[in-house]
Amino acid sequence: MQAFQAGDAAAFATLVKRHETKLWNFVRRYVGDAATAEDLLQDVFMRVLAHAAQWTPAAKVTTWMYTIARNLCTDHARRAVHRNAVSLDGAPSPRMAEEDSGPVLVERLAGSDLGGEHNVSTGQMVKELDLALSAMPAEQREVFLMREVMELSFAEIAESVGASVPTVKSRMRYALERLREALVAFRESGTHSQVVEAQP
Numbered sequence: 001m002q003a004f005q006a007g008d009a010a011a012f013a014t015l016v017k018r019h020e021t022k023l024w025n026f027v028r029r030y031v032g033d034a035a036t037a038e039d040l041l042q043d044v045f046m047r048v049l050a051h052a053a054q055w056t057p058a059a060k061v062t063t064w065m066y067t068i069a070r071n072l073c074t075d076h077a078r079r080a081v082h083r084n085a086v087s088l089d090g091a092p093s094p095r096m097a098e099e100d101s102g103p104v105l106v107e108r109l110a111g112s113d114l115g116g117e118h119n120v121s122t123g124q125m126v127k128e129l130d131l132a133l134s135a136m137p138a139e140q141r142e143v144f145l146m147r148e149v150m151e152l153s154f155a156e157i158a159e160s161v162g163a164s165v166p167t168v169k170s171r172m173r174y175a176l177e178r179l180r181e182a183l184v185a186f187r188e189s190g191t192h193s194q195v196v197e198a199q200p
Helices: 010-031 034-054 061-079 094-098 105-109 116-135 138-148 154-161 165-182 184-189 191-197
Strands: none
Touching: 010 034, 010 061, 010 138, 034 061, 061 138, 061 154, 116 138, 116 165, 138 154, 138 165, 154 165, 165 184
16 A cells, blocks of 8 residues: 555555455445445445545554445445345345355355265355345444454454444344344254354
């Protein structure tokens, strides 16, 4: 970022390459739609370009960029309050079901070498996770995604969302509790208990 501020245009490409995957994962899972996420991701980098001069070395680049992404997602959610809430017992959208949007907690914990039935169960669990995230209150969803997808510390999340660290930890606990309830169908597999009992 310092190089970009100093006039090195190529440095921006490095920023994009370094951060676009995690930003995409966060935005896509926040809004639940790949096409919308693509638009918002472009907006994120446009904001980075437009406001690069405002960044100072005192701020961590990742936290600054993710704050931009979070604000854009929040604004989008406010504009879309008229849309119907996603039901946990409904079918996932085709985009959500088919989009390979990168690993989150359940995908990182679930192994890929335990046989076909396990893999099918894990794939279904990922769909249920997407649905559970969509139905989750925005303040809980964003904390979960910042922690599990973007791998930010609680202090960094607190800075991004403008809340205290205890408040952020509380939102994370509530988010995990909601996931426990939503993924109860997988309790017998053993995978479920790994997910909901994992400590942030």
